[in-house]
Amino acid sequence: MFDHVVLTCVDRFRGERTVSGIYHLLTGKRSSQTLQDAKGYELDTLFGIYPSLKRESLEKRVQPLIRDGLIQINEQSFPSITSEGARRLSSFPIQELTYFDGMVWHDVIPTFVRRVYLMLQMMANTNAGIDHYVPIVDDFGTQNWVRTVHHQFQDKLPKMVESMYEEIHHLLKEHPSLQAELFVHRLTGGGVIGMTIDQLKREFDLNIEDVELMLQHTHYYLFLESKKKKDRYPVLHLCTKGLDATHLITRSARKTYQYIQQGLSMQEIMNLRRLKKSTIQDHIVESALIIPDFSITSFLSEEDVREINKMGSQMNTKKLKQIYEALDGKYDYFELRLALAKGQHVIKEGMTQDEA
Amino acid sequence: MKHDLGSLLKENFGFSEFREGQKEVITDVLEGEDVLGILPTGTGKSLCYQLPAKILGGTTLVVSPLISLMVDQVKQLKASGYKAVTAVNSFMDQHERNAVLRNLHKYSLVYISPEMLQTDWLQNRLNRMHVNLFVIDEAHCISQWGHEFRTDYLKLHKTIENLGHPTVMALSATATPDVQRDIMEKLRLPHMKKRIYPMDKQNISFAVEECTSPEEKTDRIVQLLKKNQAPTMIYFSSRQWAEKVSFELRDRLKQRVAFYHGGMEQTDRMLVQQQFMNNQLDVICCTSAFGMGVDKKDIRIVIHFHLPPQLESFIQEVGRAGRDGGAAFSLLLFTRQDHYLPQRLIQSELPGKNDLQQVFSFLTKKQGEKVPEDDVMVERFELSESQWNFIKFQLEEEGALQDGKLIGVTPELIQEIHRFLEERWIYKHNKLNEMLKWIHASECRREALYKPFQDMIRKPTVPCCDVCDFSIGDLSFQEERQTYDTFSWEDRLKLIFKQGAGL
Structure with a gap:
């Protein structure tokens, strides 16, 4: 998946931007250059989708793409796509990353993700009768948020637990199965402890960048679907409350x-x-x-x-x-x-x- | 004031009896006596101040050396239902820290790092509160680490004074008589009551083996863990080795193996810890960053892949095994080359003679000026952080550095610091030599290990050691385990939400 994202960037940049440009785009650098690139080259959906990407990892992943003849680097060190690369690009199952919408949502996705993971842990643990546990999310604000939800909906909790399970199950059924696997194995709750990124990588025989991007894509998917369909996904929708599109301007x-x-x-x-x-x-x-x-x-x-x-x-x-x-x-x-x-x-x- | 400690214990923590030493130490502080408690690992040191905190009211301040340890302890306490607890540390964001500080007086238990304690605003805040008990956890840091990188531990006596001398409790799991004296001296509390309990573990069998290469060590571990399946910790002296061996074990064993070290991302670190606690992992390859604050009772095997720099570290790490009282096993593996590893560690902690000379010839010219920033000095003289800390602290101690300004860097002073440095080198090397002596000893390992710390060694309840009557081949741990690894996402989701039957 990561290769595909890189190839997409190289393709759209048409040999007019360096690998650094791709790095700034994916990590969501707030400079007018990067913003302008994102818009101008129609890469705004990929803007800021991978904030934790390391520059060295990107460099390292570009090398095999060059070696395999999917991209070439010109004398000014601008990468451009080859015909082989273009073929590879068009053969990718595009539905596996259609939900990215970075320019609009990258700012609020981390909050949504923290809420979902912690709320799920709280609900699954309540459901399993586990009263004392270490919260999976350290963030103070998120803990307060979940605590508030817990108080507010105390008597409705069993219903909500039921619903959350059903919502996630339903959404993941419609989602690429590998991404569903990764997401569920990352979850903690009900006495089951989630896997680290490194464990996921080994368990599913993937690269770190693919694991992180696929998880991220699932996060965008859950966010956008539940944001849109309040009645269908009430509990997940609750996690999107107050998280609005950013007008990305410094x-x-x-x-x-x-x-x-x-x-x-x-x-x-x-x-x-x-x-x-x-x-x-x-x-x-x-x-x-x-x-x-x-x-x-x-x-x-x-x-x-x-x-x-x-x-x-x-x-x-x-x-x-x-x-x-x-x-x-x-x-x-x-x-x-x-x-x-x-x-x-x-x-x-x-x-x-x-x-x- | 007499308290029914037994029923208070039951009421607050749900235990029906005290472990060895707890009641004595608690009674001391309730009676207002300063106490030095040496209680072996796994005997519930933290209860010694958690219960008095509840009884005494006001604030109990706990100075703890490692932020990660603090954060872990607070999490565990909160998870167990003890809510009026917090840790003030430099990792908190502004918002969170302000919220905590505003309400600081509402917490009954406040964990704090020694550096944090030195900040003026916090001291002011504390002065306006009722600190009834001042606890120094891992008190051996004053002696063992203090001179190198925990310099702020040496300033605790001033803080105690500033707070109007609340009752002081200094706790440690490993402190020789020398270190005990040192603790009382550095705290300026010569009349502390001493409560010393034996630290020899009667339920652990010891073995030491020499290997010719790291590969042979790994082979040996594979061989051992193929036969024995039980919660296992393997200690390494570096992150790289912990990772490397964990990958190899994962490939060669049927057990679930993970690594853990301080360089990992926060969430992942917590996940690994929790997996191990939850028996979703069998083997942890870790550095000494793991373990403190992790209270897993049923660890059966502790292996040292590298030599710890001193007996104290070894005793502490081994003490994580068999806390439930069941049989446990310690294996230390070494190669001849390993002797240099701890030596290098010491070198990175203490400045060399040449370093000292260069730094001082530079500083002498800077009389009356501000000392450059820490990172400038570190870079300029190619020092490690703890090396520069050592020098800086010595200058402060000798009064040659006040409010960041250099005054009176005299030849006598320089000589004094040289002398002290020499002393530290010798001390550290002696420590290492004790460790080396132990692995090469031909006498009973248990005797040799605990002799420096206590007069009487108790009779073990398990086979003693590979010198006496123990053979690794006899070892046989086979424990049941649950595994979720092969579940599909749908099954796993059901399991999390307890949906459907038969899972």
């Missing part, structure tokens, strides 16, 4: 955005916030990426935006340098990034209209 960028909305100029914001011009520009690009109705006309006319995006799609690239040269330096790099960020929404909206 706090600092939000501040800049607000000043611009108030009509301040870039220079004024620079003075006010004592920040470098390039930082403010990053914020503006980030805002344009995330907030669809952010008006950028004070920086670029609609015509300019169109021209830049047109050149980009004509040349079939997101590489700023190429576009910059093709337009004879008419726009600076900030303007190009801004236009491309804005262009993202135009294209997407256009697509949905067509589909509709």
